[in-house]
Amino acid sequence: MLDKTKSESTENTRELKKRFPELIELERILRQAPDTTQIKVLQKLEYQGFELPIYRVDIGNLSPGLPRLIVIGGVHGVEKIGSRVAIALLGTWFNRLTWEKSLLDSLQHMSITFLPIVNPIGMLKNTRANGNGVDLMRNAPIEADEKVPFLLGGHRITNRLSWYRGDADKMEDENEILFEQVESLCANSPLVISLDCHSGFGFRDRIWFPYAYRRRPLKGIAPIMALKLLWDNSYPNHHYVFEPQSNHYMTHGDFWDYSYKSFNRPPENHNFIPLTLEMGSWNWVKKKPSQLFSVEGMFNPMVAHRQQRTLRRHLPLFDFFRHAIYSYKNWFPTQEQFAQLRQMADSLWYRED
Numbered sequence: 001m002l003d004k005t006k007s008e009s010t011e012n013t014r015e016l017k018k019r020f021p022e023l024i025e026l027e028r029i030l031r032q033a034p035d036t037t038q039i040k041v042l043q044k045l046e047y048q049g050f051e052l053p054i055y056r057v058d059i060g061n062l063s064p065g066l067p068r069l070i071v072i073g074g075v076h077g078v079e080k081i082g083s084r085v086a087i088a089l090l091g092t093w094f095n096r097l098t099w100e101k102s103l104l105d106s107l108q109h110m111s112i113t114f115l116p117i118v119n120p121i122g123m124l125k126n127t128r129a130n131g132n133g134v135d136l137m138r139n140a141p142i143e144a145d146e147k148v149p150f151l152l153g154g155h156r157i158t159n160r161l162s163w164y165r166g167d168a169d170k171m172e173d174e175n176e177i178l179f180e181q182v183e184s185l186c187a188n189s190p191l192v193i194s195l196d197c198h199s200g201f202g203f204r205d206r207i208w209f210p211y212a213y214r215r216r217p218l219k220g221i222a223p224i225m226a227l228k229l230l231w232d233n234s235y236p237n238h239h240y241v242f243e244p245q246s247n248h249y250m251t252h253g254d255f256w257d258y259s260y261k262s263f264n265r266p267p268e269n270h271n272f273i274p275l276t277l278e279m280g281s282w283n284w285v286k287k288k289p290s291q292l293f294s295v296e297g298m299f300n301p302m303v304a305h306r307q308q309r310t311l312r313r314h315l316p317l318f319d320f321f322r323h324a325i326y327s328y329k330n331w332f333p334t335q336e337q338f339a340q341l342r343q344m345a346d347s348l349w350y351r352e353d
Contacts, residue, residue: 012050020124022074022083026055026116029091033057034098042177045121047131052120054177057090059097060111067325068185069112070194071318072178075136075255077122077129081279081300081310082197086116088311089318106326113185119174126296133159134166136175137251140258141168144250145214154252165253175255179262186263186272191328193227193273193321196256199299200278203286205314208245208276212254215246217350220260220270222341225348226333227273227324234320244349245276277317279310 017024030039038058044051073086093112096103117123121131129135138154148154154165166172171179186192200206209224218224228242245254256274263272284291284301291297301307324331333341 016050016124019126020052020120022080022087022123023052023117023120026083026087026090029087029094030055030057033094034059036097037094038062042181043173045131045173047121047124050124052124054118054120054174055114055116056181057114057116058111059093060107061109062111064188066189067110067191067328068189068193069110069321069325070115070182070185070192071112072115072118072194072196074117074119074123075174075178075196076198076299077119077125077127078295079128079199079299080123080126080296081199081307082277083117083123084307085197085277085279085311085314086114089315090114090116092315103322106322110322110326111185112322113181115178115181118178128162129159129164130172130174132166132172133164134172135163136172136178137255138163138165138253139172139175140253140255141171142213142253142258142261144212144252145216146250148250148252153250178255179259182259182272183263189271191223191271191273191325191332192263193325194256194275195318195321196274196276198276198278199281201282202278202280203282204241204280205239206241206243206248206276206278206280208243208248208278210245210254210257210260210274212245212249212251213257215250215350217244217342217345218260220264221345222333222338223270224273225341225345226331226337229344230324230331231320235316238317240317247349277314279314 033039036059040056041053042056043054071086071089073083093103119130119136122129144153151161151163154163155161156165158164182194210218231242256276260272260274264270281299284306285298287306288303291302301310
């Protein structure tokens with residue numbers, strides 16, 4: 001927080017506990033981090049007398065030539081459950097680092113980076129957008145190939161409406177920071193998987209991958225298809241829908257579309273797989289319809305036991321991605337397998353009836 005008198009600082013702390021408990025919980029967990037953890041404050045954003053940090057937390061080996069897992073939360077401030085899931089996972093893995101030899105051994109050969117609160121002002125304000133009223137997932141310099149849903153697909157009418165795209169010539173600071181971090185992790189790495197945690201309308205939890213700006217498959221669909229097959233075979237009774245975002249709806253300015261096109265340089269290099277975990281918020285609303293009368297209630301479980309269930313529900317998924325990163329040489333496709341996997345992806349996701 002800003003330099004203030006002791007009484008002012010105490011009052012700010014009380015206000016943060018009330019309006020932004022996720023930051024308080026994250027900083028509590030970070031105080032208990034293992035000595036090998038690397039913690040950085042990438043930037044502090046000033047708002048209403050607060051200095052709100054954007055944290056990066058690294059565990060594992062960051063040496064060049066090793067695979068990476070990135071866990072992201074809080075891109076949309078109102079979707080607090082995304083940050084809560086990322087923070088709870090960080091705390092779980094910190095505790096397991098004190099005793100689990102297999103986790104300790106694997107982290108000698110890979111790294112895991114957490115960016116659990118990308119949009120701290122939005123979380124403090126309980127809004128989807130950042131402090132400038134910009135939707136960070138509509139803000140990247142990429143245009144949809146087709147007509148997108150009105151407003152929802154991104155617009156530049158006014159920042160008073162949701163899904164505002166912001167300045168066409170410059171990404172918002174939060175996105176610039178996120179882009180730089182992902183770029184640094186993709187450099188000299190054989191494989192990077194990112195998982196961005198959100199909540200969205202629907203009864204099913206979904207794992208989305210690019211593109212949102214076009215319906216045609218990305219050129220590097222083979223590793224994504226291989227990852228989906230690995231997931232289905234490893235957890236055949238899972239409840240997730242694994243699909244391209246364009247199967248659901250299309251948008252302008254999707255950050256992960258832009259990042260994928262920036263960091264994957266064909267024809268050989270398809271080693272960055274950005275995924276989005278969309279947790280189905282209709283399940284929470286269905287069980288407590290009164291949540292519809294609050295903005296936060298439309299996107300987050302508001303009952304304690306449902307939040308606890310959500311925080312533990314996705315642990316197998318994160319463990320799977322950790323194992324997949326560590327063992328990527330055993331499943332990542334060779335160039336000879338690309339054509340067959342692309343055909344499978346076309347049949348599964350892009351076939352026109």
